[in-house]
């Protein structure tokens with residue numbers, strides 16, 4: 001059984017590599033019982049979606065002010 005720290009780590013690792021079936025199952029079971037990690041997962045999904053959208057539109061990204 002994963003704890004919350006392991007779950008958040010798996011979430012961030014899932015951005016860089018494919019999780020194993022076992023990892024995904026453990027994550028799913030934890031998230032079903034833990035609202036904190038469920039919310040974290042949703043936020044992660046949203047952030048990922050935003051990042052993906054930006055990556056697909058490099059032209060619009062350039063329009064934003066430079067740091």
Ligand SMILES: [Zn+2]
Nearest residue numbers: 004034036037
């Ligand atoms: Zn948790």
